[in-house]
Amino acid sequence: MKKCPNCQVDVLDNWSVCPLCESPLETTGQESPPTSFPEISLRFNRRKVKQSLTLVSLLVVLLFFVSQSIWRFQFFGLEFVLFGLMTTWIMVLVLIRKRRNIVKGIVYVLIIFSLLSVYFDYIFGWLGWSLTFVIPTLCIAALLAMFVVIQVVKIDPGDYILYLQLAALMGFVPFLFIFMDWVVIELPSWVSIIFSFLMFWSVLVRHGKAIWNELGKRMHV
Template identity: 40%
Template sequence: MQHCTHCNVEVLETRTTCPLCGNKLPPPQEGEAAVSFPQIPSYLKSHMTLRILLFVSVVMVVFSFTIYFIFPTELNWPLLLLLGLLSIWLDMIFLVQKRFHIPKKIVWQVAIISLLSVFWDWNTGWRGWSLNYVIPLLCITALLLMYSIAVIMKLGNRDYITYAFMSALFGFIPILFLLFDWVTVEYPSIISIAVSFIFLSAIFILQGSSIKSEIEKRFHI
């Protein structure tokens, strides 16, 4: 334990300067602990869920380019998929490392990418691919991203209330596409609705009692 003669306080961990006044501290004696705080490993380091998701991403990219070369189209959609997956991985790294207000950041990311895809679709002659494919796939990706982060970070029960609301939100958007007949290809929206319903059911079935208890605490029921 080091002693600061200026502040007359004892410093538990080994430091070169005093944390209060900034003056130099005497060197520690032999046998004293060097660090008082443990090293916390990163969530992204050697996690099996991330390895599986990375493998799935690679398979999706390889499979999409294979289909594109066999059945070429005017739109280079595998490149869009590759760029989308790269942005998703960057988002995941950012969200896990900066693990505050994660649901809000996911919603903003989906909203921004959705608006950009609609704007790009409109500027290229409006083929409808933004509503037919991009936004439903974004909703599915956001749900998978939420689940991965929840597993990796081991979120508490109260966070599942927010995640249940987001699952309902991402399932509600494709329903609007189908109700107002905004899409010409329906199966991506249908798959997105189904995935949202599955996630929502899983949250309430597996975490129903915890969610109920948390709601009762918040609303004093």
């Protein structure tokens, strides 16, 4: 256990400075408990996960066919939609298993798939399909996976701040591709940007109170 020489209070956990006055702590001879907070299990319902994923997948496929019937675009085919949905399912399964650090899991999966797509695009004679189609599709899949996980897993309120940051990143990357003129067709990147915008504001509106409370705690307001 550690003690603050200034405040004369005992401090639990792995603090190196006093959380009240920020003075260096002194180590006492008493043994401290491993944590001052109880371990809270992150519970989820497997049936609800499957139902949510199935519903999202059907809606995305339906939206693709409806959009294609209205605008008759040939920018990307059903294979990219199915690839995105497959990635979404993989991400959700990974995140459920690593649900104590969901944001890190999303970033790891996103980086691995992105690097693989860029690598295969390069070795097959760079056509730009990795930046034009695959990475924006991966960003959309990450946003959908994050949305599903938020709905079915009870998480710490502070994690919503990380979700906002990740949603903003998912919109910034495709916007950078467009700004640098690295894409052949801009539509997939714009779709990813729109998804990012909607995800950002949906999290902010639905969990705004928890987010502001957490920001207040971190900023000591």
